[in-house]
């Protein structure tokens with residue numbers, strides 16, 4: 006039996022309830038919602054309510070006058086209990102009133118002392134004392150962090166401080182918070198040993214497109230509605246960018262667009278496209294895993310040979326000559342002119358077909374849909390969306406470059422109905438001092454930590470234990486190193502502050518690591534931490550972020566923080582204050598001076614100090630007025646009482662992302678070179694099953710909360726692995742059985758979900774699960790710029806258990822709709 | 825689904841005391857102890873007991889259209905042919921569900937081959953053999969299932985629902 010809330014009525018929002026602008030903080034799409042709050046003892050009625058509808062009657066399809074129990078909660082606001090409803094905003098251009106299975110649970114996933122939801126949220130700072138974590142004051146916790154940190158760093162010598170810090174918007178990220186941490190670690194300090202929340206280094210996921218001059222978010226979502234062809238590569242938008250798919254791509258198909266989906270797996274996106282556009286207008290290119298680069302180079306060659314390119318655009322907007330940037334340690338491929346790229350990447354249809362496993366006819370068909378001029382001679386519009394399938398796939402730099410080559414050659418960047426863009430994960434919200442000192446390639450932090458690097462580790466909402474490669478080894482070493490410090494602290498229980506710090510430093514010098522975790526929950530890596538600092542999320546603070554079409558919005562704070570939790574920017578500021586004080590006390594005045602400039606009281610102060618300093622037109626007040634439609638970055642001005650934005654980049658044909666003065670885009674000259682990352686080809690040869698990895702509609706981007714959400718955990722009590730039924734028969738598996746996935750790197754577990762559309766020997770496993778870490782079986786191999794290659798992993802599978810009782814109760818039916 | 829047989833729509837029952845108590849949602853848990861006694865805080869609504877059909881009317885795997893708790897709330901009554909958890913009747917295989925998709929309220933259609941309800945709106949689907957569990961989709965709840973009672977004469981009555989029905993903030997319409 007499925008989980009049921011047994012809630013059969015909800016309080017009615019009264020007229021006059023407080024209304025707040027909310028952008029969903031889970032995925033990059035950034036759907037508009039409205040949060041309504043009102044006093045606990047007040048309520049609307051069927052004939053007097055917020056929307057002026059007669060609620061004694063059944064409401065119709067797509068009504069604005071209904072909300073689900075998941076959209077309701079009771080939370081604290083200014084210390085008082087209030088009702089909270091967070092429901093999709095029909096007037097937001099992004100989602101037009103659509104919610105998703107994630108965003109429409111925002112209210113339910115807030116912490117509530119009354120309804121008991123999200124009791125897992127951290128509420129007080131904690132330090133390791135007497136063998137466990139003890140609650141303490143902010144000042145005591147931050148003093149300890151500052152004193153230990155100050156012992157291992159000095160002016161111009163900060164390499165022993167390792168920092169893991171998110172760089173995204175939405176969630177608990179955003180411009181305020183990336184600035185807070187950025188100013189601390191890249192301004193006051195110049196920390197070089199750092200990484201980002203979902204990968205083991207501090208680097209861009211899309212270096213090549215930027216080096217080519219093309220920002221990775223260059224279009225408007227409406228471009229999907231006004232195009233001839235939608236090309237989707239390594240992305241599954243109905244699950245991962247749900248309302249971009251439902252509100253924009255679907256409309257594009259209804260307007261006649263064809264769709265090409267490049268993915269080794271038949272995703273639900275392929276099925277949904279067939280439902281909307283008709284199977285004859287959908288081309289699913291189920292390539293061999295990791296062969297995308299061969300496909301794009303073949304398409305590029307063929308399109309160029311057919312002269313289906315935009316010659317004017319190439320002449321005016323792209324580099325003329327030969328090589329502009331040579332291949333070197335920082336550039337895994339040379340960059341240059343269209344003709345230089347043509348020569349460098351040349352691939353025949355026969356070669357491309359052999360490597361990808363497609364037919365030549367399929368490749369020609371794709372080329373026609375992408376680039377063949379229409380019968381009347383007019384150019385074809387094509388919009389391209391790509392994501393982790395290639396970003397975390399084989400040969401990141403070259404494969405993204407090869408895809409952008411096609412966009413540039415066909416003149417599809419900076420035009421209506423065009424764009425070559427990543428679809429994204431979180432929203433964006435990056436504003437920091439330069440990271441140039443980190444270098445390129447950036448240090449491979451997780452491997453350095455395994456090798457004994459780092460003495461103090463500050464972790465801002467990162468959970469390496471769930472999102473790294475070679476995860477089993479990482480956990481083993483990190484537990485050991487952090488335990489050394491815990492044991493030293495335990496041994497000095499009752500000692501003075503000075504003695505305790507000496508003990509910690511002694512353990513660090515002996516190979517231990519002092520771990521400080523700033524997060525909203527007690528994460529898995531947080532189990533190793535010595536200090537835990539509670540942070541807040543969007544809605545518990547005012548927060549600005551931009552979505553996948555660079556749409557900037559302010560989420561208005563609608564509830565109190567849990568306990569004494571603080572915005573990350575404020576935590577960073579207070580840590581800076583403590584650093585300054587401690588250094589001054591120690592007589593290191595010059596270094597202490599570097600930590601001045603953090604007298605922020607609120608997140609708005611951090612916004613003004615950071616984002617506003619670079620974008621003086623943009624203020625909270627103006628963003629509040631811009632509401633859920635916000636403004637698309639870059640903001641160009643403020644006219645007639647409204648911020649003026651930029652719906653689409655590069656409409657003038659001038660490309661700037663690489664910083665070249667000539668404004669010319671570059672083509673990527675990266676030829677196909679097989680499975681590029683170390684150890685991949687060998688693993689493929691040694692193990693039977695491809696362990697493809699990705700996300701699922703239900704819980705991606707909010708799994709850390711959903712591990713305590715019954716609706717979600719009831720559906721997938723254990724992370725699933727989809728397997729072809731014939732392979733299941735081979736292995737003696739039944740639906741719901743627990744299997745172990747094992748290879749040369751490690752092992753993990755999954756719940757067997759039959760998937761008839763899966764190819765033989767190709768499985769799909771959910772990534773980033775709290776229980777069943779797929780990273781355990783991913784080897785340490787990355788590309789030259791330390792981009793992880795999570796997707797190409799091979800392993801064997803064996804049964805370890807019958808279905809658990811919880812797993813036995815769930816549905817194992819196909820995900821494909823039958824209408 | 826094509827069987828548009830009308831059912832007796834029972835009398836509407838109104839909550840004693842008229843409108844909802846304060847904090848109608850899960851009132852028993854929402855109200856802090858000590859304040860709750862001020863209201864008639866009822867855990868769930870009083871539902872009408874409506875006769876939907878007789879056992880003899882049902883054919884295996886052919887859903888019958890129903891309306892419950894009233895005619896404006898469409899659902900199906902279905903004999904699955906094999907016992908399921910929560911199934912009613914002598915064979916433990918009779919179930920009833922709302923067919924308004926809890927995502928945006930489109931009408932679900934039944935796919936007999938795998939006993940699922942499917943949504944033309946945005947392609948969600950629900951498993952009739954697993955208590956209406958959303959197999960895949962956008963709804964943030966599983967399908968409201970109607971609790972059933974079968975009397976000695978084989979008459980099947982609906983008597984409650986376990987999730988909020990799309991398009992109404994009270995399963996039993998008020999006011």
Ligand code: SF4
Pocket residue numbers: 029030031032033034035036100103104105106107108109246247248249
């Ligand atoms: S599609 Fe993304 S942004 Fe929109 S509601 Fe869902 S999770 Fe939130």
Ligand code: FES
Pocket residue numbers: 925926927928929930943944945946947948961962963
């Ligand atoms: S209305 Fe059913 S999936 Fe949207």
